[in-house]
Amino acid sequence: MHKKFNGYPKPSNLFLLCASTYGKQRCKAVMKKVSHDPIATIEGIRRNFAEWSATHSILQDDFMRHREGVNWMPLPPGFVKVNFDDSWSATQSGCGLGLVIRDGNGACLAGASYVSSHNSVVEAKAMTALVGLQKAANMHQKKVVMEGDCLEVIDALKDDSCAHWRSFIILKKIVQLSLDFDEDLWNWIPRDTNR
Structure with missing residues (x-):
């Protein structure tokens, strides 16, 4: 469960969200043998944050902690x-x-x-x-x-x-x-x- 920091995700979770998006964009560029596109990375971070925010606001704590019974x-x-x-x-x-x-x-x-x-x-x-x-x-x-x-x-x-x-x-x-x-x-x- 992501904890909030002044109404926003904790800075460590934001860092992980950004690092994960950057890593995926970098892997995509390497796999396709093309140059890394920083605009696509920034857009990906924005999209992932928007998704996270929307999901976080509608899902209850129990669902976030219990996924498929684990x-x-x-x-x-x-x-x-x-x-x-x-x-x-x-x-x-x-x-x-x-x-x-x-x-x-x-x-x-x-x-x-x-x-x-x-x-x-x-x-x-x-x-x-x-x-x-x-x-x-x-x-x-x-x-x-x-x-x-x-x-x-x-x-x-x-x-x-x-x-x-x-x-x-x-x-x-x-x-x-x-x-x-x-x-x-x-x-x-x-x-x-x-x-």
């Missing part, structure tokens, strides 16, 4: 949560990676989006998890909940099972990096919830 669960004390996801297409040469890091109250601590290139959706999801874990490590976090919608990656990291061979090296890097944390928990969430 409720936000408070984090254990001292933990941060890294939500990670990607946008991958077999017909495109590039893909987008995105992540958000939140504290136990749901406040945004950091977010990032990247353009990358991977041969499979599982490989892209694994890379996004690695980048999210690296970002949490760079923030000197010691307890992290990693949350994503790729069951194959989550299962491989939870019980050290075998995943797709293309993601093996990335998963090994994640396992190695996770040794720097006091605790790392891996949660799978349904795709429709990870938006």
